[in-house]
Amino acid sequence: MVSSPKVIPTMKFFADTAELDDIRDLAATGLLDGVTTNPSLIAKSGRDFMEVTREICAIVDGPVSAEVVALDHATMMKEAEVLRRIADNVCIKVPLTVDGLKTCKALTDDGTMVNVTLCFSANQALLAAKAGATFVSPFVGRHDDNGMDGMDLIRDIRLIYDNYAFETEILVASVRHVVHVLESARIGADVMTAPPKVIHALFNHVLTDKGIDGFLKDWASTGQSIL
Numbered sequence: 001m002v003s004s005p006k007v008i009p010t011m012k013f014f015a016d017t018a019e020l021d022d023i024r025d026l027a028a029t030g031l032l033d034g035v036t037t038n039p040s041l042i043a044k045s046g047r048d049f050m051e052v053t054r055e056i057c058a059i060v061d062g063p064v065s066a067e068v069v070a071l072d073h074a075t076m077m078k079e080a081e082v083l084r085r086i087a088d089n090v091c092i093k094v095p096l097t098v099d100g101l102k103t104c105k106a107l108t109d110d111g112t113m114v115n116v117t118l119c120f121s122a123n124q125a126l127l128a129a130k131a132g133a134t135f136v137s138p139f140v141g142r143h144d145d146n147g148m149d150g151m152d153l154i155r156d157i158r159l160i161y162d163n164y165a166f167e168t169e170i171l172v173a174s175v176r177h178v179v180h181v182l183e184s185a186r187i188g189a190d191v192m193t194a195p196p197k198v199i200h201a202l203f204n205h206v207l208t209d210k211g212i213d214g215f216l217k218d219w220a221s222t223g224q225s226i227l
C-alpha cells in the first residue's frame with residue numbers, strides 16, 4: 001500500500017513525572033503539552049494518587065495519563081470511571097493486554113482518551129490502534145535495556161500506522177536521553193514523554209553557553225546598555 005504523508009502539526013512534549021514542582025517549572029516554559037504518570041511514579045512522589053492527579057490536571061491543559069491497576073476488564077472499567085471523574089483532561093492508561101484493549105475499546109467508543117502502555121512490539125501497537133487507542137506508549141529505554149533497538153520499534157509503528165492511516169498517536173515512552181528525543185522527531189513520532197531532566201537537557205549546548213559568555217564580555221567592553 002502506498003502511504004500518503006501524514007500531517008503532523010507538532011511534536012508534543014509530555015513530562016513523565018508526578019512531581020508538581022517539576023511540572024510547574026516545565027509548564028512555565030510554554031513547551032509542555034501533557035503529563036504521563038504510572039504507579040511507580042506515584043509511589044515515588046509519596047502523594048495520594050487522586051489528589052496529585054487532580055493537581056497535575058489543574059497545571060496542564062493537555063492530557064494527563066493516570067493508570068489503572070486492575071488486571072481484569074470489569075474492574076479496569078470501574079477504576080477508569082473513578083479516574084475520569086478527576087478532570088476532563090485525564091487520559092486513562094491501560095496495559096497492553098487482552099483486558100486492557102477491551103477496556104481501551106469501550107472507553108474510546110465512549111469518547112474517553114486512552115493511553116495503551118507497556119508496548120514492546122509493532123504487532124502490539126497494531127492491536128492498540130485497532131482498539132481505537134488515543135495514544136500507544138512503546139517503551140524505548142526498556143526495549144534498549146532488553147538488547148533491542150527501541151527506535152526501530154518506533155520506525156515500524158510509524159510505518160504501519162501510516163500504511164493504514166491509523167489516528168492513534170505514537171507516544172514514545174521510557175525515554176532516557178536526548179538522542180531518543182532526536183530520533184523520535186526524525187521518525188515523526190507524535191509525542192514523546194521524558195523525565196524532566198531529559199527535557200531540560202534538550203536546551204543545553206556547550207557552544208551556546210560559550211557564545212553567551214563571549215558576547216557578554218564584548219558587550220561589556222562597549223560600555224553601553226540597552227535599558
Ligand code: E4P
Binds near residue numbers: 016117137141173193
Ligand atoms: C510512560 O508513560 C512511562 O511512565 C515511562 O515512560 C516509563 O519509563 P521508565 O522505563 O523509565 O520507567
